[in-house]
Amino acid sequence: MNKTVEVLPDKEALIARSLEVVLSQMQAAISERGQCTIALAGGGTPKPLYEAIASLDLPWDKIHVFWGDERYVPADHPDSNQRMARHAWLDKVDIPAANIHPMSTDGESPAADAQKHDDYLREFFKVAVGEFPHLDIILLGIGDDAHTASLFPHTDALQMTDRLVTVGNKDGQPRITFTAPLINHAHCVIFLVAGASKQPALAQIFADEADAMTYPARLIKPQGELWWLLDEAAGQKLKK
Ligand SMILES: O=C1O[C@H](COP(=O)(O)O)[C@@H](O)[C@H](O)[C@H]1O
Numbered sequence: 001m002n003k004t005v006e007v008l009p010d011k012e013a014l015i016a017r018s019l020e021v022v023l024s025q026m027q028a029a030i031s032e033r034g035q036c037t038i039a040l041a042g043g044g045t046p047k048p049l050y051e052a053i054a055s056l057d058l059p060w061d062k063i064h065v066f067w068g069d070e071r072y073v074p075a076d077h078p079d080s081n082q083r084m085a086r087h088a089w090l091d092k093v094d095i096p097a098a099n100i101h102p103m104s105t106d107g108e109s110p111a112a113d114a115q116k117h118d119d120y121l122r123e124f125f126k127v128a129v130g131e132f133p134h135l136d137i138i139l140l141g142i143g144d145d146a147h148t149a150s151l152f153p154h155t156d157a158l159q160m161t162d163r164l165v166t167v168g169n170k171d172g173q174p175r176i177t178f179t180a181p182l183i184n185h186a187h188c189v190i191f192l193v194a195g196a197s198k199q200p201a202l203a204q205i206f207a208d209e210a211d212a213m214t215y216p217a218r219l220i221k222p223q224g225e226l227w228w229l230l231d232e233a234a235g236q237k238l239k240k
Helices: 011-033 047-054 081-088 110-125 180-184 196-205
Strands: 002-008 036-040 063-067 069-071 137-140 165-170 173-178 188-193 225-231
Touching: 002 011, 011 036, 011 047, 011 137, 011 188, 011 225, 047 081, 063 081, 069 081, 110 165, 110 173
Parallel strands: 002 225, 036 063, 036 137, 137 188, 188 225
Antiparallel strands: 069 173, 165 173
């Protein structure tokens, strides 16, 4: 794992730097592997990044967009991560519809939809059960409770060792989420973190020792590159 931590002066600088890193990783993936597979985070932090990407002229036919987690709501619901990314980015560019790969949330149950997306990823990346695909870029955030994607403290999703996708649980509400092993097989994982409310979680995530079941972002140790991009409000007390 090649880990880089950068604390940027403010949220604007955080977004500008994350745009640079994402573009450079996209370019490397396309030149080395002919396409770029990127999984998006939800929440408020990455929205300006998506808006910035939407203003660029990129080889959209070579970019495939996934989500690292999804709230279990219809795709047009205000809480939907897919809806946010479509409004901020995907609806504004000429990306082929076939290159957009959302998690479905309208099946029989969250478990059935999680299994469906697990099967879908195995088919897309041509990997058998027991193997993991290597997404080029996975964008993540953290919550104040140190959750990442929809891997919440002390939930069953944290125990998955062989699944790509599973059901997350936020205070009893189901979500669909990538598992930690899938995230850890990515070529590059980029955390975007902004705001002082994230300081206590970051202190535990970066501590020499702490319980990963209580602070799930500690489970993220990718084989490839790991970037932590923080604004000053979030990162000022971090031990680097
Ligand atoms: O619930 C979620 O929250 C995290 C963090 O969101 P932020 O608004 O604090 O940036 C996000 O990474 C995750 O995808 C989302 O579903």
